[in-house]
Amino acid sequence: MNTGDEMTTTTRAQDPIEASIDPSPATLPPRIVPVGPGRTADDARTGSPDVAGVAAMPKVAAEAVSITYGTKLAVRDVSLEVPERSILALIGPSGSGKSTFLRCFNRMNDLIPGARVTGQVRLDGIGLMDPDVSVVELRRRVGMVFQRPNPFPMSIYDNVAYGPRRRGASDRAQLDELVERSLTRAALWTEVKDDLRRKSGLALSGGQQQRLCIARVLATEPEVILMDEPASALDPISTLRVEELMRELRELYTIIIVTHNMQQAARVSDRTAFFNMGEDRAGYLVELDDTRTLFTNPKNQLTEDYVSGRFG
Amino acid sequence: MAVVGEAAGLAGLHVRPALRDRLDLPRRVVFLAAASMVAIVFVLLGFIAWQGVQLFVQNGYPIGSVISTTWSPQDAPISFGVLPFVAGTIGVTGVAVLISAPLSIGLALFLSEVAPRWARAVVQPALEIFVGIPSVVWGWLGLTILVPFLRTNLNGLGFTLGFSWFAGSLVLSIMILPTITTITYDAFRAVPQDLRTGSLALGTTRWQTIRHILLPAARAGTLTAIVLGLTRAAGEALAVQMVIGNRPTMPTSLTQPMTTLTSQITLDMGNTVFGAPDNNVLWTMGLILLAISMIAVLLIRKLNRSGGRR
Numbered sequence: 001m002n003t004g005d006e007m008t009t010t011t012r013a014q015d016p017i018e019a020s021i022d023p024s025p026a027t028l029p030p031r032i033v034p035v036g037p038g039r040t041a042d043d044a045r046t047g048s049p050d051v052a053g054v055a056a057m058p059k060v061a062a063e064a065v066s067i068t069y070g071t072k073l074a075v076r077d078v079s080l081e082v083p084e085r086s087i088l089a090l091i092g093p094s095g096s097g098k099s100t101f102l103r104c105f106n107r108m109n110d111l112i113p114g115a116r117v118t119g120q121v122r123l124d125g126i127g128l129m130d131p132d133v134s135v136v137e138l139r140r141r142v143g144m145v146f147q148r149p150n151p152f153p154m155s156i157y158d159n160v161a162y163g164p165r166r167r168g169a170s171d172r173a174q175l176d177e178l179v180e181r182s183l184t185r186a187a188l189w190t191e192v193k194d195d196l197r198r199k200s201g202l203a204l205s206g207g208q209q210q211r212l213c214i215a216r217v218l219a220t221e222p223e224v225i226l227m228d229e230p231a232s233a234l235d236p237i238s239t240l241r242v243e244e245l246m247r248e249l250r251e252l253y254t255i256i257i258v259t260h261n262m263q264q265a266a267r268v269s270d271r272t273a274f275f276n277m278g279e280d281r282a283g284y285l286v287e288l289d290d291t292r293t294l295f296t297n298p299k300n301q302l303t304e305d306y307v308s309g310r311f312g
Numbered sequence: 313m314a315v316v317g318e319a320a321g322l323a324g325l326h327v328r329p330a331l332r333d334r335l336d337l338p339r340r341v342v343f344l345a346a347a348s349m350v351a352i353v354f355v356l357l358g359f360i361a362w363q364g365v366q367l368f369v370q371n372g373y374p375i376g377s378v379i380s381t382t383w384s385p386q387d388a389p390i391s392f393g394v395l396p397f398v399a400g401t402i403g404v405t406g407v408a409v410l411i412s413a414p415l416s417i418g419l420a421l422f423l424s425e426v427a428p429r430w431a432r433a434v435v436q437p438a439l440e441i442f443v444g445i446p447s448v449v450w451g452w453l454g455l456t457i458l459v460p461f462l463r464t465n466l467n468g469l470g471f472t473l474g475f476s477w478f479a480g481s482l483v484l485s486i487m488i489l490p491t492i493t494t495i496t497y498d499a500f501r502a503v504p505q506d507l508r509t510g511s512l513a514l515g516t517t518r519w520q521t522i523r524h525i526l527l528p529a530a531r532a533g534t535l536t537a538i539v540l541g542l543t544r545a546a547g548e549a550l551a552v553q554m555v556i557g558n559r560p561t562m563p564t565s566l567t568q569p570m571t572t573l574t575s576q577i578t579l580d581m582g583n584t585v586f587g588a589p590d591n592n593v594l595w596t597m598g599l600i601l602l603a604i605s606m607i608a609v610l611l612i613r614k615l616n617r618s619g620g621r622r
């Protein structure tokens with residue numbers, strides 16, 4: 001069912017000239033597990049160079065990304081890398097472009113009239129800004145959870161099966177299995193298993209809705225999950241459950257999360273990026289480091305002021 | 313009154329003012345207006361219902377006599393079969409909606425999901441002007457352009473086409489297009505943006521999102537639009553009458569002349585004497601039309617309620 005207007009093919013070539021002469025159109029290639037000789041999973045996690053001095057290929061990377069809305073510059077020249085199976089937290093004051101920046105990893109900015117992204121974003125080294133990238137395929141591999149839970153007005157089961165069905169999954173037993181696995185992973189299965197098909201996704205509590213939305217993303221079997229303040233609309237207990245969930249998901253997925261809650265960033269993330277607004281009100285990356293270091297021993301005075309609550 | 317006095321004496325809070333005080337002047341005016349409104353509607357309904365049964369009460373025709381396909385109000389044997397008109401109304405309206413609904417829903421989808429802002433800014437006022445064009449103008453256009461066009465250009469296809477069921481449905485379909493389009497458009501706009509982004513973020517195409525999220529979520533509104541289009545078409549008299557040919561027989565073919573409840577009523581009402589059977593049967597036809605639109609109104613209410621609950 002991948003026959004939409006947004007469906008195009010992708011080549012590995014980044015150079016436009018190379019791309020145009022590449023005779024073999026292919027979709028995004030399957031995920032590459034960047035565990036080379038002499039590297040351990042832990043190296044991959046922290047992104048530290050291995051003994052031989054060769055840096056691991058990051059799962060996702062932004063290279064000199066700037067984003068404008070019309071004439072307004074919202075994000076200026078951000079470059080960063082996220083190693084596979086790690087959690088990166090984006091923190092910073094309101095309006096510093098965190099959501100805008102997050103949306104460039106699954107090209108959701110394409111949907112906003114007037115938004116323009118320059119620079120390059122890579123998934124497994126493949127340039128996502130290339131015109132021949134299939135955004136449909138990209139968004140399946142890079143899922144997104146929104147600030148406000150947005151379950152579809154249909155049953156819990158249909159919500160979770162939505163993504164797989166749209167790409168042609170119809171085998172009943174396989175879908176059942178996928179739905180159960182996704183809901184289990186999202187820590188919702190035991191609460192909803194008795195009326196999966198009868199109960200609407202809208203009839204759940206806010207925290208359950210958000211976990212349903214996470215399950216819905218997991219069902220499309222993504223590699224990267226983007227979360228934009230996923231717990232900000234939730235009560236403390238639901239928030240804890242979602243945080244717990246994130247730590248479990250880290251074993252399988254690469255996660256980028258935007259949060260205003262610094263304890264949350266400290267609790268769940270491996271590394272933290274601090275964004276700030278410049279004089280021109282454009283957001284930029286001030287500092288990125290291991291979460292512990294960034295919170296306890298930041299290099300930049302602005303970061304120090306922000307994490308100690310002196311501004312923002 | 314004793315209770316009121318006691319309460320007032322106790323706290324001075326639970327004072328229950330007399331009805332006269334509660335209905336102060338502005339309220340009384342509004343209340344009167346509303347009440348007279350309701351009264352007028354009921355009087356009219358009662359009058360039409362009363363007139364609608366006079367054929368059976370005053371003129372002594374059995375109720376079964378109108379359930380016939382023979383319409384012969386002047387020449388013996390006299391017969392007041394209204395089935396050709398009922399079938400004609402249903403037929404011409406049904407085909408009009410079949411033509412108009414897909415076009416309107418497509419246009420509404422385009423406006424709501426695809427069109428750039430400037431296109432919306434052009435099309436929306438155009439639709440409003442569309443609604444404002446009087447039906448006699450549509451009929452006149454149909455009579456002077458559509459019917460001759462059909463006659464001269466489509467006759468090579470092996471049938472004659474001029475004043476016909478098809479011509480009537482075509483004129484009607486254009487007339488109800490803005491109604492269905494604007495209401496469907498509103499239904500699409502009422503679907504939260506979150507749902508669209510949520511669907512697209514899961515790696516679905518725009519078309520899949522329309523098909524599986526938007527259309528189901530806007531289902532009640534779309535059906536309401538279609539039913540409103542149906543009632544508007546069923547009630548339309550003038551434009552239809554001018555292009556349909558007005559032949560009081562059961563409709564058999566899209567290419568043949570036919571007739572409807574409304575066009576027969578407008579044609580005959582001036583030529584009959586109040587109280588005579590051939591006048592009373594027109595009231596009966598009016599009553600049938602009223603029943604049809606009441607059913608439609610009930611349907612809309614039911615659709616909207618079930619839509620709101622989800």
Ligand SMILES: Nc1ncnc2c1ncn2[C@@H]1O[C@H](COP(=O)(O)OP(=O)(O)OP(=O)(O)O)[C@@H](O)[C@H]1O
Nearest residue numbers: 069074092093094095096097098099100101112283
């Ligand atoms: N759809 C849009 N159209 C135009 N400007 C936008 C849009 N979305 C965001 N902006 C602008 O871009 C800038 C960055 O916004 P963004 O939402 O990315 O900030 P944020 O860091 O996520 O803030 P918050 O913490 O409040 O969510 C702001 O100045 C905002 O006004």
Ligand SMILES: [Mg+2]
Nearest residue numbers: 098099100258
């Ligand atoms: Mg934000």
